[in-house]
Amino acid sequence: MTGKIKSITNPKLSLEILTPEEIHRLHTATLDIIETTGIRFPSKRALDIWEDHGAHIDRKTSIVKVPGQIIEDALKLAPQKYDLAARKPEQDLPLDGNHVFLGTDGCGVEVLDINTNKRRTSTWQDVADIARVADALEEIAFHWVAVSAQDLPPKTRGLHELRAIWENSTKHAQTESIYNEWEAKAAVEMAVVIAGGREALRKRPVLSIMQCTAPPLGQDGGSVDAALIGAEAGLPVGFMTMAACLTTGPATMAGNLVVGNAEVISATALIELAYPGAPVFYAAAQTASDLRTGAYTGGGPEDFLFGAAQNKLSDFYNIPLSMGSFATGAKEPNWHAGVENSLSTFMASLVMSDMLLGVGLLHGSRIWSYAQMLMDCEIFSIIQKVMQGIVVDDESLALDVIRSVGPGGNFLSQKHTLKHMRDLFIPQFMDRRPYNVWEEKHDDGRDWALEKARNILNTHQPEPLEPAVAAELKKIITSVEAR
Amino acid sequence: METEDLFKQMAQSITDGEAEKAAELAKQSIEQGIDPLDAINKGFVNGVNYVGDQFSCGNMYLPELVMAGEAMKAAVAVLEPELARRGSERKMLGKVVLCTVEGDIHEIGKTLVGTMLSATGFQVYDMGVDVPVMKVVEKAREVGADIVALSALLTTTMVHQKDVVEALEDIGLRSKVKVMVGGAPVTQEWVKQIGADGYSEDAIGAARVAKQLLGV
Numbered sequence: 001m002t003g004k005i006k007s008i009t010n011p012k013l014s015l016e017i018l019t020p021e022e023i024h025r026l027h028t029a030t031l032d033i034i035e036t037t038g039i040r041f042p043s044k045r046a047l048d049i050w051e052d053h054g055a056h057i058d059r060k061t062s063i064v065k066v067p068g069q070i071i072e073d074a075l076k077l078a079p080q081k082y083d084l085a086a087r088k089p090e091q092d093l094p095l096d097g098n099h100v101f102l103g104t105d106g107c108g109v110e111v112l113d114i115n116t117n118k119r120r121t122s123t124w125q126d127v128a129d130i131a132r133v134a135d136a137l138e139e140i141a142f143h144w145v146a147v148s149a150q151d152l153p154p155k156t157r158g159l160h161e162l163r164a165i166w167e168n169s170t171k172h173a174q175t176e177s178i179y180n181e182w183e184a185k186a187a188v189e190m191a192v193v194i195a196g197g198r199e200a201l202r203k204r205p206v207l208s209i210m211q212c213t214a215p216p217l218g219q220d221g222g223s224v225d226a227a228l229i230g231a232e233a234g235l236p237v238g239f240m241t242m243a244a245c246l247t248t249g250p251a252t253m254a255g256n257l258v259v260g261n262a263e264v265i266s267a268t269a270l271i272e273l274a275y276p277g278a279p280v281f282y283a284a285a286q287t288a289s290d291l292r293t294g295a296y297t298g299g300g301p302e303d304f305l306f307g308a309a310q311n312k313l314s315d316f317y318n319i320p321l322s323m324g325s326f327a328t329g330a331k332e333p334n335w336h337a338g339v340e341n342s343l344s345t346f347m348a349s350l351v352m353s354d355m356l357l358g359v360g361l362l363h364g365s366r367i368w369s370y371a372q373m374l375m376d377c378e379i380f381s382i383i384q385k386v387m388q389g390i391v392v393d394d395e396s397l398a399l400d401v402i403r404s405v406g407p408g409g410n411f412l413s414q415k416h417t418l419k420h421m422r423d424l425f426i427p428q429f430m431d432r433r434p435y436n437v438w439e440e441k442h443d444d445g446r447d448w449a450l451e452k453a454r455n456i457l458n459t460h461q462p463e464p465l466e467p468a469v470a471a472e473l474k475k476i477i478t479s480v481e482a483r
Numbered sequence: 484m485e486t487e488d489l490f491k492q493m494a495q496s497i498t499d500g501e502a503e504k505a506a507e508l509a510k511q512s513i514e515q516g517i518d519p520l521d522a523i524n525k526g527f528v529n530g531v532n533y534v535g536d537q538f539s540c541g542n543m544y545l546p547e548l549v550m551a552g553e554a555m556k557a558a559v560a561v562l563e564p565e566l567a568r569r570g571s572e573r574k575m576l577g578k579v580v581l582c583t584v585e586g587d588i589h590e591i592g593k594t595l596v597g598t599m600l601s602a603t604g605f606q607v608y609d610m611g612v613d614v615p616v617m618k619v620v621e622k623a624r625e626v627g628a629d630i631v632a633l634s635a636l637l638t639t640t641m642v643h644q645k646d647v648v649e650a651l652e653d654i655g656l657r658s659k660v661k662v663m664v665g666g667a668p669v670t671q672e673w674v675k676q677i678g679a680d681g682y683s684e685d686a687i688g689a690a691r692v693a694k695q696l697l698g699v
Contacts, residue, residue: 042588109638109668121672148668154639179639220588246546247591291544293685294595296667366667 005091005171006138006381008100008349012389015350017308023316026254030261031068033217038065039266040214042221045228046270053273062221066266074269080318082279084142084236085204087170087194088463092204093141095236095281095320095354100387102380104134104373105327105358106144107177111368114454119367122147127164130360130368133453135169136460139377142172144210144358147368159186159477162207166194167470168462174322174355176210176240184209184226186480188233193472194465202234209235210283210322213263215243224267231271231278238322239267240283245302247289253302253309260286261313268319281354282314285324298329298364299340307348315351323353326376327365333372333446337362342379349383356380374449378429385425396420428452486517490526493558497530500550502557509561519562520571527558531602538687548687549595552602575606576699577629580622582610584635584643592665593634595686600632603690616643620650628660629697632689635666644669645677661696665689 018026041047042062051057053074055066084093084101093101111122114129130146145161152160158178165173178184187207195201209230211223219239227237241260243249249256268280288302289295297303307325314321325344330336348356359380360373390396401416411417429445431438438444465473484492489512496505505527512522534551537543559573566573579600583593590612597609608626610619623631631651635641644664651657662679674682681696683689 107638110670121670148638150638154642157639179637214588218588247595251546289545291546292538292541293687294545294592295685364667 003088003090004138005093005101005141006384007093007102007141008352008384008387009098011350011352011387012391013350013387015308015347017305017351018312023312026257026261026313027316028068029258030265031071033258033262034066034071034266035068036065037217038063039262040064040218041224041266041270042219043224046219046221046224049270049274064266066269070273071265071269074272075265075317075319077272077276078268078280078317078319079277081320082236083204084172084174084208085195085206086142086172087166087206089204091141091171093172097315097320097352097354099354100349100352100356100384101141101354102139102356102377103142103174103358104130104140104144104146105361105365106146108147108361108366108368109150110366111147112362112370114370114450114457117450121150122368123151124149124160124164126368127161128168129457130370130373131165131168132460132462133370133373133456135171135462136456137374137377139380140171140359142174142355143169144174145177146358146360148177153481156183156186156477156481158183159190159480162187162190163473163477166190166473167465170463172206172208174208174210176212178209178226179220180222181225181229182480182483184229186476188229188235189476190473191233191235193469193476198233205235205279207235208281209237211237211239211267213239213241213243213260213267215241215248215263216259217262219263219267224270227267227271228274231275231280234278236279236281237271238281238283239264240285240322240324242285242287242296242324244286244296245288246291247294249286251288253288253305256286256288257306257309257313260284260310265317268317281320281322282310282317283322283324284310285327285357286310296329296364298327299336299344303340304343304347307344307353308351311348311351311353320354322355322357323348324358325349325353325356326359326379327357327361328372329364331363331367333362333369333375333449337372338375338379341376342383345376345379346383346386349387370453371446371449374452375429375445378427378445378449382425382427484511484515486515489515489517490522490529493522493526494528494530494533497527497551497554497558498533500547500554502550502554505554505558506561509558513562513565518571519565519569520573522562523559523573527555531555545687548602549598552598555602576604576694577697578606578608578626579630579632579693580608580610580619580626580628581632582614582619582634583612584619584633584640584647585613585615586643587635587637587640588612589634589636589666592636592667592686596632596634596665596689599686599690600693603694605630605690605693616646616650619647620654620656623651623660624654624656630661630663630693632663632665632693635664635669638668641666641668641673644673644679648677648679661693663689663692663696
């Protein structure tokens with residue numbers, strides 16, 4: 001099972017969600033905000049870089065005001081295409097604008113236990129188990145740290161989480177849980193060991209780093225420092241905005257796009273100024289806060305629109321996009337989860353987001369569910385099929401077959417049918433059985449998805465790390481712990 | 484203006500979330516010699532209650548609640564010097580020391596909780612973000628806090644909520660202070676595990692929990 005990776009490619013469907021004029025307006029509005037209002041960069045290193053490149057900085061407030069030209073010129077230095085490398089080269093992921101790859105969501109704090117289905121605090125073993133199941137699933141192309149290893153010390157938690165992934169999967173790892181400079185340095189050292197040297201890592205980055213911005217119009221200093229360390233080593237780095245209408249952004253969607261875009265492109269430009277040509281990506285998971293509680297919603301029509309709009313922005317800047325889709329606000333795998341995860345992922349796929357995050361979490365990315373993970377993979381498969389559209393050619397028009405069956409016959413015994421029947425989608429978790437069969441058992445896709453996950457966890461043996469490599473990873477973590 | 488009319492306008496300024504108008508009416512009431520406690524209790528508070536009721540039955544939304552809270556704050560700020568001059572004091576539900584813990588800069592949830600708590604009638608000391616454990620504890624002692632409320636968005640910084648609970652114990656303050664925790668990764672289990680007293684997933688719930696904890 002391991003090896004193959006399913007992606008959306010050569011799509012027949014497309015979506016024009018914003019006109020070129022509208023995108024341009026969003027862009028100039030964003031530059032205006034960066035230049036006149038500024039973005040907070042609470043990092044000495046970042047402020048130094050900005051100052052060296054002619055931005056106006058205020059050391060007291062850490063607010064940076066950057067002329068639009070500097071931002072535009074810096075963004076032009078970013079490569080348009082590159083690969084995310086995997087331990088196994090055949091699992092490398094070309095971010096070339098013609099592939100949509102799926103990852104796991106992150107970073108949850110609780111797990112619906114695979115055996116008892118009871119909710120509990122997440123541990124290191126959960127990170128490892130989820131990575132192992134993801135390793136076996138062809139729909140999943142890369143990992144995020146799905147849940148937090150809360151049984152391990154905060155200081156080295158992010159590093160242990162990476163070790164859990166690498167010990168259990170050959171696929172690319174993108175961490176979203178490295179929050180400072182020294183942690184990033186250690187993560188780079190670990191990636192160097194996996195890749196087999198510094199230059200090898202630069203050529204084939206087996207690790208990429210995703211950092212969150214601090215909306216509105218701010219960055220987390222530690223995150224920026226960590227991203228700079230990653231970029232220095234040649235790791236692809238990206239900044240994700242989660243600016244939300246009503247709370248961390250204006251109530252209007254266009255305004256919220258401007259806030260999020262200002263955060264992302266200012267941080268991305270900083271990386272390019274520090275390390276020209278560094279591989280970067282745009283990342284976004286914008287939403288609208290709930291009107292009653294102000295809470296993160298993880299879904300709704302605004303999310304679906306943002307999911308499509310942001311790829312238009314990243315296309316405008318010619319950099320790949322990592323898009324937050326899935327990540328339902330539902331409390332369990334149910335109607336709510338199905339609607340949100342299907343629509344958000346469909347919209348983000350229609351515009352060919354390079355990376356989709358991600359499968360498996362409930363309650364606004366807080367609670368891991370293996371059943372949800374497997375059903376999210378099915379949603380992705382359905383969308384992958386839809387994106388292929390309808391092929392119209394001689395073979396698919398099938399005129400000879402239609403003529404030979406004629407009025408009143410059926411197509412079941414036609415060779416043409418045998419040849420093409422497997423093009424039709426076969427669901428794993430949808431109940432197409434007769435009513436009475438369902439009535440006897442009252443089970444459904446959730447039960448089957450969970451069963452499949454259990455089966456994978458019990459039987460799938462990922463390709464292990466070389467013992468020397470595994471030992472070296474542990475040694476790096478131990479040396480950080482001792483510090 | 485007739486006093487009754489003024490009280491009505493005060494309530495309306497809160498309902499409309501008009502901070503400047505509320506401050507102006509407060510000033511006017513002082514000029515007219517109205518007892519500032521009356522201005523608050525017979526005027527402005529009625530607006531807060533109205534918005535609260537409308538919110539509860541789903542006719543108003545969070546931004547309206549926040550703006551009413553801010554208008555209330557503006558009015559009280561104008562009235563406070565007059566309260567002090569008369570030697571009277573507004574009766575508050577309790578004192579809350581509030582912050583986002585050390586190493587964590589996530590602000591919005593914490594600030595929203597602060598707004599809800601002060602709109603509900605608590606005296607809130609908002610210490611901002613990235614606040615070291617000992618600073619929180621010292622502030623709690625200094626102001627005689629009834630509640631310490633701690634926000635964290637990361638599992639790696641959430642541990643400082645526990646550190647504050649322990650530090651309160653170390654200085655012998657724990658029995659006098661209730662500890663509330665919040666932030667996306669916080670769960671009921673975490674509350675139990677660190678020996679805190681309460682938590683809420685959202686800001687409005689936080690005000691409710693604070694009242695329960697103090698039995699007010």
